[in-house]
Amino acid sequence: MEAAGGQAGRQVELTQAPEAPPSGPPRRSWWRDEAGEPVRRNLGLVVVLAALFGIGAVTKPDLYSDGGWVVDNIFTILKQASAIGVITVGVTFVIIGGGIDLSVGAIVALAGVWSTTVATQEYGAGGMIFTALVVGLGVGLVNGVLIAYGRLVPFIATLAMLVAARGLAAQISNKQTQVSTNSVINGIASRDVLGIPELVIILAVVVAAGWVLLNRTTFGRRTVAVGGNPEAARLAGINVRLHTVLLYALSGLCCGIGAIMLTAQATSAQAAMANLYELDAIAAAIIGGTLLSGGRGTIIGALFGVLVFSTITNLFAINNLSTEVQNMVKGGIIVAAVLVQQVQFKSMSQFLSRNQIIARSKS
Amino acid sequence: MAHAGSDLTRRRLLLGSAAVGAGALLTACTSNEKETPNTAQTGANQAGANASPGKRVVIGFSAPAQDHGWIAAITNNAKAQAATYSDVELKTVEAGADAAAQRAALATLLAQKPDIIVVLPHDGKELNSFGLEAMQAGVPVVNLDRAFPDALAYRLQIKGDNYGMGVAAANFIAAQMKAKGVSNPIIAEIAGIDSLELTQERTKGFNDTLAQHGMRVANRRAAEFTIDSGQREAANLLQALPKIDALWNHDDDQGVGVLAAINQANRKEFIMVGGAGSKAAIEAIQADNTVLKATVTYSPSMASSAISLARLIAQGRGMSDLAELQVPKEIILASETVTKENASAYLPLGF
Numbered sequence: 109m110e111a112a113g114g115q116a117g118r119q120v121e122l123t124q125a126p127e128a129p130p131s132g133p134p135r136r137s138w139w140r141d142e143a144g145e146p147v148r149r150n151l152g153l154v155v156v157l158a159a160l161f162g163i164g165a166v167t168k169p170d171l172y173s174d175g176g177w178v179v180d181n182i183f184t185i186l187k188q189a190s191a192i193g194v195i196t197v198g199v200t201f202v203i204i205g206g207g208i209d210l211s212v213g214a215i216v217a218l219a220g221v222w223s224t225t226v227a228t229q230e231y232g233a234g235g236m237i238f239t240a241l242v243v244g245l246g247v248g249l250v251n252g253v254l255i256a257y258g259r260l261v262p263f264i265a266t267l268a269m270l271v272a273a274r275g276l277a278a279q280i281s282n283k284q285t286q287v288s289t290n291s292v293i294n295g296i297a298s299r300d301v302l303g304i305p306e307l308v309i310i311l312a313v314v315v316a317a318g319w320v321l322l323n324r325t326t327f328g329r330r331t332v333a334v335g336g337n338p339e340a341a342r343l344a345g346i347n348v349r350l351h352t353v354l355l356y357a358l359s360g361l362c363c364g365i366g367a368i369m370l371t372a373q374a375t376s377a378q379a380a381m382a383n384l385y386e387l388d389a390i391a392a393a394i395i396g397g398t399l400l401s402g403g404r405g406t407i408i409g410a411l412f413g414v415l416v417f418s419t420i421t422n423l424f425a426i427n428n429l430s431t432e433v434q435n436m437v438k439g440g441i442i443v444a445a446v447l448v449q450q451v452q453f454k455s456m457s458q459f460l461s462r463n464q465i466i467a468r469s470k471s
Numbered sequence: 472m473a474h475a476g477s478d479l480t481r482r483r484l485l486l487g488s489a490a491v492g493a494g495a496l497l498t499a500c501t502s503n504e505k506e507t508p509n510t511a512q513t514g515a516n517q518a519g520a521n522a523s524p525g526k527r528v529v530i531g532f533s534a535p536a537q538d539h540g541w542i543a544a545i546t547n548n549a550k551a552q553a554a555t556y557s558d559v560e561l562k563t564v565e566a567g568a569d570a571a572a573q574r575a576a577l578a579t580l581l582a583q584k585p586d587i588i589v590v591l592p593h594d595g596k597e598l599n600s601f602g603l604e605a606m607q608a609g610v611p612v613v614n615l616d617r618a619f620p621d622a623l624a625y626r627l628q629i630k631g632d633n634y635g636m637g638v639a640a641a642n643f644i645a646a647q648m649k650a651k652g653v654s655n656p657i658i659a660e661i662a663g664i665d666s667l668e669l670t671q672e673r674t675k676g677f678n679d680t681l682a683q684h685g686m687r688v689a690n691r692r693a694a695e696f697t698i699d700s701g702q703r704e705a706a707n708l709l710q711a712l713p714k715i716d717a718l719w720n721h722d723d724d725q726g727v728g729v730l731a732a733i734n735q736a737n738r739k740e741f742i743m744v745g746g747a748g749s750k751a752a753i754e755a756i757q758a759d760n761t762v763l764k765a766t767v768t769y770s771p772s773m774a775s776s777a778i779s780l781a782r783l784i785a786q787g788r789g790m791s792d793l794a795e796l797q798v799p800k801e802i803i804l805a806s807e808t809v810t811k812e813n814a815s816a817y818l819p820l821g822f
Contacts, residue, residue, distance in 0.1 A: 177713065184710050188703055227502035239500055242493045280501045283543060285698055285724055287751065298735045373735070374698040374728040381699045425707030428690045431665055 146406045149397040153412035160419045167427050183305055189418035190307040191369040192388055197318040198362030199389040200410040205355040206335035206402030207262040212363050213385035214273035219243040219367035220377030221277040224286040233292035241364040248360015252353030277379035285378040288371055296372035307369055318407040335402030395445035520791035524558045528785035531585035532563045533577055535593050544771035544822035552775035559782050570597035577601050586785040589777050591615040599624050613781045628801045629777050631769040633669045635806035637676025639767040640744045643808050644717040645684035647742055656716035657689045661704055661729055663721045665693035673721050694725050701728030715741040723749035733762055750821030757814035768807045772820050
């Protein structure tokens with residue numbers, strides 16, 4: 109009874125958007141239903157964000173009482189979340205597809221450095237963007253081919269790429285900081301369109317595209333299938349290897365976009381940039397409800413995960429607290445988020461359905 | 472089926488040639504040739520008794536692999552300085568990736584019996600034993616920047632002054648604030664990697680000196696010496712303080728990101744002081760079109776001086792301007808303040 113319900117819920121989760129309340133055959137309220145779980149998860153993260161905002165308002169009332177400052181600060185948080193947010197979208201796809209990508213930070217550094225060399229900058233903004241995207245995509249493809257056709261464990265393959273890509277970035281840049289003199293690129297970080305910073309618009313577009321790709325296309329459904337059970341996916345006629353290659357290529361492409369955004373923000377690139385971004389991206393995906401073993405996850409959740417981290421950094425800066433405490437809190441939040449998701453929601457829905465069974469058997 | 476097959480082949484061919492084309496385009500883009508080669512800093516050794524050629528000496532040199540622009544400048548400076556002397560032969564050995572690799576490299580160097588060894592160790596404590604060994608073998612050791620704990624392990628130690636950087640930055644800020652008549656200035660600080668001793672020393676010097684002037688740091692953030700961490704911490708710091716009077720950023724390399732964040736936030740109401748003395752920072756100070764008004768040096772020119780002094784030690788000569796007949800045992804460089812007025816003099820020292 110319970111198992112069957114879980115299975116049905118799983119299927120709905122595969123075909124349904126996380127936001128849309130489940131339709132179709134009559135069922136229990138969405139809150140108790142498995143299909144509503146991603147929504148509940150995201151609501152939980154919204155509560156966390158609201159709580160963080162509340163803490164800020166209580167600790168620094170002088171700043172938060174100024175409406176203009178609050179809007180400005182929200183945009184600051186969003187801008188700081190933009191590059192890592194785009195990267196996290198790619199990582200989320202890889203994790204849902206049953207893999208892991210530890211090389212994203214290194215790919216960002218390589219794409220950033222490659223697109224800011226003197227030779228590339230001569231081609232202008234178009235050449236720089238093209239270079240960043242192609243380098244990101246290319247490195248992602250190499251990752252994918254090594255994993256899908258070379259049968260390397262994703263952890264090892266992307267770990268090797270982490271080392272190698274940073275090495276190549278250091279080689280190209282000769283360990284120097286390469287300043288971007290291109291005003292179009294640098295302007296990405298300072299221009300607004302209709303009052304919204306361009307960085308935030310890029311983030312929104314990538315998140316929206318990622319959501320559509322995951323929830324409204326065969327590619328997305330295949331990703332979930334490959335991550336959930338690769339053997340079943342293969343038997344169902346999905347080219348699992350090719351799909352794996354595409355997933356890592358997608359992650360690499362996101363890194364290319366992120367590299368341009370980060371280069372614009374810092375008006376420069378260097379081999380040491382985007383340090384440990386892989387861990388931030390994975391952590392954000394996980395607290396957003398993505399299953400590390402694959403087969404489940406949401407783009408919106410990952411975005412909220414990134415926003416939570418970005419807001420914490422901002423909150424600690426505003427309250428002038430040390431980076432050490434901030435990192436400890438970050439670690440705590442990762443553990444707490446996973447615990448809450450596993451224990452509370454799982455057991456709550458089980459508890460509710462069990463009560464129902466008991467109630468039914470009694471009546 | 473056959474049709475589908477040929478279609479696929481064509482698609483693959485197209486994809487393949489596109490990939491090769493993109494690759495060819497991109498490899499052309501890795502060139503950084505326009506960048507002017509690092510102008511090495513060689514001490515002026517035209518006049519003075521020390522310049523006159525003496526006994527021919529072989530100087531061994533070892534510094535870690537270039538992991539930072541600053542280390543690259545150290546190696547370049549040492550080579551360039553050695554080249555200015557007709558009586559010096561420089562033998563450099565790759566220091567490898569860590570202290571163990573450097574110890575092995577130094578052992579082979581020692582076996583070649585140079586007259587003196589100049590070493591910038593990976594870690595002063597870990598290579599202390601090498602210093603002792605070389606000194607016992609009769610080869611004097613010049614320690615560059617990262618001190619050996621044991622005084623018997625070196626003949627000369629020459630290093631920069633992290634505490635002094637903080638002092639210099641605080642003194643400059645205090646003077647500027649007094650000149651502007653700001654009585655209770657809001658001072659912010661963006662440090663480097665917080666767990667490093669050098670960062671703590673810099674911050675201590677800054678705080679101690681500010682306290683003497685009756686000032687204190689309002690907000691402090693620690694970045695990671697990288698441009699993007701500098702941008703991130705600066706962007707958040709600027710949100711925390713809607714009005715700032717002065718900002719000290721420990722490192723000019725991460726300062727590129729800090730300046731970017733300041734420009735993006737459109738903030739101009741404060742003065743900024745940098746650290747280390749990169750060429751980009753000194754140029755910006757000279758141009759005087761940003762908030763960056765000064766930087767306090769931690770100059771890799773110390774490598775040039777180390778080579779000069781090593782030559783004198785090996786030749787048994789003292790520094791001609793000093794009364795002593797031998798080179799002193801310890802030299803700590805003063806952290807100098809580069810401002811618009813003296814920027815042109817310091818520009819050749821920028822790395």
